[in-house]
Amino acid sequence: MPQPPQLAETAALFADRTRAAFCLALLDGRAWTAGELARHAGVRPSTASEQLSRLIEGGLLTEERQGRHRYVRLAGPEAAGLIEALASYATHASNTQPPQNLRESVRLSAEARARTCYDHLAGRLGVALSDAMIARGLVAAEDGLAVTPDGRTWLADTLGFTRPPGTRRPLVRSCLDWTERRPHLAGALGAALCATALERQWVRRVGSGRAVKVTPEGTEAFQELLGATV
């Protein structure tokens, strides 16, 4: 037996409906309270509390206590990437069934339009922005993803973003979108773009989930800065 224990233990963290629901919810990159997650997953607070403790002990989540609230969030980009990989493979393997009720259907279609995925933008919006950056020559996509020199100046001039030295996080990473089945931009670039978009009100969060909505200012900005029609 080589090192299977670790693999099995890690996988076991996700091998439960409730914990999986927590992880998918937390993919929006924000901090949730224990109660919110319990309601979201449809379990009692006591159950949620126990399962959260397990995820934290497994190193997947970090907690932050404020008063009588327990906020949890994903521990880091690696954890988010792993969940993303699992979810992507899972939906890839077994075709997902259509939603059962109207409320769910509305939520899903809003998320399909535009949403956050951990710390970057996804959905049709995310894919459109990625395509636009590639079309503008800011990112080169042949044989892998790479930021071009043009892209680096664009990042500095437009978003005020320069790569922090000494970090190990890749500047750009491909993240497979599970609604569009197409890759979009993640990594430090994706995170910077998403942060700027939220900060300058190009997009606004709607509801309690991952869905976001493009504002009129956002439509204009994306058109002007990237030539992207969203």
Place this chain on the structure above:
Amino acid sequence: MPQPPQLAETAALFADRTRAAFCLALLDGRAWTAGELARHAGVRPSTASEQLSRLIEGGLLTEERQGRHRYVRLAGPEAAGLIEALASYATHASNTQPPQNLRESVRLSAEARARTCYDHLAGRLGVALSDAMIARGLVAAEDGLAVTPDGRTWLADTLGFTRPPGTRRPLVRSCLDWTERRPHLAGALGAALCATALERQWVRRVGSGRAVKVTPEGTEAFQELLGATV
């Protein structure tokens, strides 16, 4: 509940010591018989048979029956990538403990030197070859991985490899090495390099696991073609 069932079910496939051991063993990309896997994981044949059926039904493995043997192998690169991601995160999260006995220790050190990882080379050999290709300018590593024009001609001239058109597999992909903790080259390029190395006897498989050994011809070839000292 969005689509957590799929995620949980997929993760559950790995959330067992025996099945995890099977998956790690099959990462060498070869086909194993049910009995070999049973002995490898230290379980009875009946147990192995049941667990294998489960992995196959989950779409992770494919089977091929020959006479009284049941050969199984990983279903494809996506499956291998997922296992790789899980294993990489698992060993990253919890520091692995040193081996218990000599036999195990010998095997591990051989695998640390050079081994296959699904269909490409890994271990110190894999990292050294990746570094050499980057140093020679065949692959560009700043801000993502990409094959350079020089690299494309090198692939065609040296390995006789040109990218098959219409395939969706990325030409080059980064795969995190779990012994070296450093990325090395995977994707179609990694597969072609590994296949050529095995075919031209630059490396030879040793034992029944993933470990390989560099032959004298291999040492010479790697030096000459890539300037890599292994």
Place this chain on the structure above:
DNA sequence: GCAACAGTTCGGCGCTCCCCGAACCATGCC
């Protein structure tokens, strides 16, 4: 101080799951 609220701990119920041994089928060899 008291009530409302968020969260935790604990005992227990029920279910699943992993594993094995025994019996059974199929193939290959003598």
Place this chain on the structure above:
DNA sequence: GGCATGGTTCGGGGAGCGCCGAACTGTTGC
């Protein structure tokens, strides 16, 4: 045909796990 071998099916035992309700701790607000 007889026998060894690889693999499968089936029944059962034992352990673990997920969930809940009830009781409890700690915080916030009146």
